[in-house]
Amino acid sequence: MAIFVRPVDLYSERDQLVEVLERNVRDLPHAHRFDWLYLKNPAGMAWSWFAWDQASERAVGVASLFPRFMWVGKDVKACGQVGDFAVDTSHRCLGPATALQRATLGPVQNGAIALCYDCPPHERGMATFRRLHMESNCEMHRYVRLLRVDRWLTARLGTRKRLLGALTRAGNFLLGFRTRHTRSATGLDIAAHLGSFGEEFSSLDQEAGGDEEVIRGRRRAEDLNWRYNEDPVHRYRVLTARRGGELKGFAIYSVTDHIAQIVDLFSLETPSVDLELVEAVVEELKSESVQSVDFLASDGREVSSLKKAHFRYRSRTERVVAYGGEGGEVRTFLDNRPRWTLGRGDVMA
């Protein structure tokens, strides 16, 4: 075979790796985020592989595995998320992609991590897994709460200004009526959190702990600081929920081009705390001309609070495909179909 897969030296071959990504995934500043994503992750450095064309002596594809700590049942285990997976158009004939996908399973097979998971965003991305006879373990679903109708109506009515103006005013007025209704009953203090995530976040994660039938991302302070405070590309805001000064939950969200995304929502006493946090995020965003708020949830995640907060189901998004080795307790755990409680923060590379 003229194309083979080999590990990437993240220091000496950084530029080549970035070039492959820039050719194929054009909407991200790969060079700008490289150090953070590949080298400075507190869970460990990334593993990367090239699909290497022997004839031209250049990389025609790349895949990476980013370490993550996860609660797998009752225990925290070192895991990995596959990401930055790209193959040049001229080589999208399944062979290089399948070989790269196989390579990402290697750290599980050699015992470096307990499991790895990939999150193909569309059906095309499942091709390599079909070839490997692997199926999705869970699916992600997108929920949206509309806050303003300006853009939605403009897209449908175009330049009919008078009608557009009247309907926009009426629509925004009606959406404004959907206000929170339970805050006073629970006695929680919701406030913006600035600066680093401290040890209280680690304590919250520990207190929430694991569940024999659940798999979820760990949220210790170091995980959150890396993911949300040190990300050189995105900016995030945090709201906390406290009772008597004690942290009970938090929501992390971002706003880009008038669209907000809640990337993480985590609490004890769910769903009541979740509901208050989500509604507090919505209130914050209403004053900023934000058009809508997105929330991504895996199908094992509790979403009753979202529905109460007027989020509506929109679409299926990523599939999550996990690999836990050929035997052993993690494989058995996955075979028993645990509940995956993932959010957007868990499927972002």
Add this chain to the structure above:
Amino acid sequence: MKKTFEPIPPDVVRQRIRDFILRNFPLAKKRNIGDDHHLLEAGVIDSLGVLEVVGFLEEDFGVSAVDDELVPENFKSIESLVSFVGRKNSAGR
């Protein structure tokens, strides 16, 4: 019962592959692709498309492809696919 396959003349193989590509990949018809047209670079077929082509080759010609054979040399054009089927037939699939 295992399906058996008689040797098929290259022209017939070419015609069947061309029909399959035109029938299943809308861009192929739209761009009126020729036998040497680069299917991958033109975006006519992608990874999932290759998977469909592999299934078709297996079903229609009894030709199976291992991962190492899923490379551009074998899948980049209708002509490449015809050659691939020919080679596999000669090698006893």
